[in-house]
Amino acid sequence: MHPRIEDYAVIGDEQTAALVGLDGSVDWLCLPRFDSGACFARLLGDERNGHWRIAPKGVDGPCTRRAYRPDTLVLDTEWETDEGAVRVTDLMPQRDRAPDVVRVVQGLRGRVTVRSTLRLRFDYGWVVPWMRRVDGHRVAVAGPDAVWFRSEPAVRTWGEDFGTHAEFTVAEGESVAFVLTWHASHHARPPLVDPYEALRSSVEDWQAWSARCRYDGPHRDAVVRSLITLKALTYVPTGGIVAALTTSLPEEIGGLRNWDYRYCWLRDSTLTLGALLAAGYQEEAEAWRDWLLRAVAGDPADLQIMYGLGGERRLPECELPWLSGYLDSRPVRIGNGAVNQLQLDVYGEVMDSLSLARAAGMSPKPHIWSLQCSLMTWLGEHWRQPDEGLWEVRGGRRQFVHSKVMVWVAADRAVTALERHPGLRGDLEGWRALRDEVHREVCAKGYDAERNTFTQSYGSRELDASLLLIPRVGFLPPDDPRVVGTVDAVRAELGHGGLVRRYSTDGTTVDGLPGDEGTFLACSFWLADALHLTGRTQEARELFERLVGLANDVGLLAEEYDPVSGRHLGNYPQAFSHIGLVNTALTLFGGEEAG
Numbered sequence: 001m002h003p004r005i006e007d008y009a010v011i012g013d014e015q016t017a018a019l020v021g022l023d024g025s026v027d028w029l030c031l032p033r034f035d036s037g038a039c040f041a042r043l044l045g046d047e048r049n050g051h052w053r054i055a056p057k058g059v060d061g062p063c064t065r066r067a068y069r070p071d072t073l074v075l076d077t078e079w080e081t082d083e084g085a086v087r088v089t090d091l092m093p094q095r096d097r098a099p100d101v102v103r104v105v106q107g108l109r110g111r112v113t114v115r116s117t118l119r120l121r122f123d124y125g126w127v128v129p130w131m132r133r134v135d136g137h138r139v140a141v142a143g144p145d146a147v148w149f150r151s152e153p154a155v156r157t158w159g160e161d162f163g164t165h166a167e168f169t170v171a172e173g174e175s176v177a178f179v180l181t182w183h184a185s186h187h188a189r190p191p192l193v194d195p196y197e198a199l200r201s202s203v204e205d206w207q208a209w210s211a212r213c214r215y216d217g218p219h220r221d222a223v224v225r226s227l228i229t230l231k232a233l234t235y236v237p238t239g240g241i242v243a244a245l246t247t248s249l250p251e252e253i254g255g256l257r258n259w260d261y262r263y264c265w266l267r268d269s270t271l272t273l274g275a276l277l278a279a280g281y282q283e284e285a286e287a288w289r290d291w292l293l294r295a296v297a298g299d300p301a302d303l304q305i306m307y308g309l310g311g312e313r314r315l316p317e318c319e320l321p322w323l324s325g326y327l328d329s330r331p332v333r334i335g336n337g338a339v340n341q342l343q344l345d346v347y348g349e350v351m352d353s354l355s356l357a358r359a360a361g362m363s364p365k366p367h368i369w370s371l372q373c374s375l376m377t378w379l380g381e382h383w384r385q386p387d388e389g390l391w392e393v394r395g396g397r398r399q400f401v402h403s404k405v406m407v408w409v410a411a412d413r414a415v416t417a418l419e420r421h422p423g424l425r426g427d428l429e430g431w432r433a434l435r436d437e438v439h440r441e442v443c444a445k446g447y448d449a450e451r452n453t454f455t456q457s458y459g460s461r462e463l464d465a466s467l468l469l470i471p472r473v474g475f476l477p478p479d480d481p482r483v484v485g486t487v488d489a490v491r492a493e494l495g496h497g498g499l500v501r502r503y504s505t506d507g508t509t510v511d512g513l514p515g516d517e518g519t520f521l522a523c524s525f526w527l528a529d530a531l532h533l534t535g536r537t538q539e540a541r542e543l544f545e546r547l548v549g550l551a552n553d554v555g556l557l558a559e560e561y562d563p564v565s566g567r568h569l570g571n572y573p574q575a576f577s578h579i580g581l582v583n584t585a586l587t588l589f590g591g592e593e594a595g
Helices: 195-210 220-232 266-279 282-296 345-359 368-382 401-420 428-445 465-473 481-494 521-533 537-548 575-593
Strands: 009-012 017-020 025-030 038-040 051-056 065-068 075-080 084-091 100-119 130-134 137-142 145-151 157-160 163-171 175-184 560-562 567-569
Touching (some): 195 220, 220 575, 282 345, 401 428
Antiparallel strands (some): 009 017, 051 100, 145 175, 560 567
């Protein structure tokens, strides 16, 4: 049986990350970066596409228990067998020159025979490498990729069925370590890491980082786990944060809504910045702000909705026909064609993020305000255009209400900056006029007075969960009857099993795709925020409790959740979901109980 999405835990080194299943198998790992080709791709195919399993011999199913070491990204997986008990500890230490995967097998009780099966398949499970022995190690080479596989001298490894195998016995108190190290094949082997020292230092480093969290309210463990997950999704050389570490995990099992999320989205920028700042992570927030500034530099007309880890602009989308897809959910895609869409909301996101950074006292950059002025000049000339909207629909452009609300946000933040910082220069009267004009138009064309709710787009009867953000961004006060009516309407019409869909996929053509999708976890956190803002705090807290309870056994959330099957859907783990958890915890409990 193929593992469920929520069966996976994450280990990573802040430049890439791996998914480790309940069965002890590493089924997804891209090297050397999040967006590189995968050398383990069983997640999107089968064992022939690459994996690395360590488990007791003869045990095919899941482990007995597993958990992260407290406040770390170091994973312990344990099995109880008739012969005894054994633990596998998985980690990716902070990178020096090359990425390493360290797996330490420790005997806990009795004597347990353990098997390791390693199948490396470079380029997303396609290329079988040439394997040879060098200095007692096994080295796999194919094209630009080389991997060194090391084990203890007493452990015999052998090749069979296009894989590398090992079998050994551990008694109580004994340990056996394995290290897998990648490097570019034209370079010399990087220095070897000490697996036991890597384990010790990784635990210390992660716990020191987690101790900086200022939140001390209810569900602190879930908040810290979400912050650790965001840290794990950060490409530390640039400060960019990927939306998820996977591609093509489906929004509907067997469907074609399968996208590559290993890139950095501007839509996440303000919420990400707010979560990091409020939780006490100023350094990470500044790194994200600086990535944002580099990515969006240039002609405002060329602003994209997403960028690569270093701010790369070209992310061409293609399909990988040799992969069967997660539970036959085809196609498997890499790259993302939505990069070329027009989404007016990202201008508001950038303006809001830079406003928040300025208010938080981040180190100033001399060119920030000139960049913001350029964005406002372009937006003032083009804001009336239809666009593809927040959700990157592929069913044609529309006058999306959320996009126009974020145009208002851009103008409002520009006006506020001039009013609060007399040293700045800009078109104060022009931006005030723009702010007022956009507000009038949205209230006239994007509001359905008969149903007392804002709508997805001008003239539409459809709703959209992004409307829940109207009070959060300050477009209208939370006690405005139109806001309360919109929150109630979204909950009634888009609610499913107590959670919220992004929009309706029943008989509509807004996204241009067949099939369905699950409830969207970030939107469900937005509903909790909106309920709190509109005076229904108890309902908000009950929803938050429900959402926290949807995390898997090690605290991770995917993009979506199906209340009928009880399964996670979409790419995983999802930054947007974990950002929602942190922000909602801070909204509900931060003021009264945070330290």
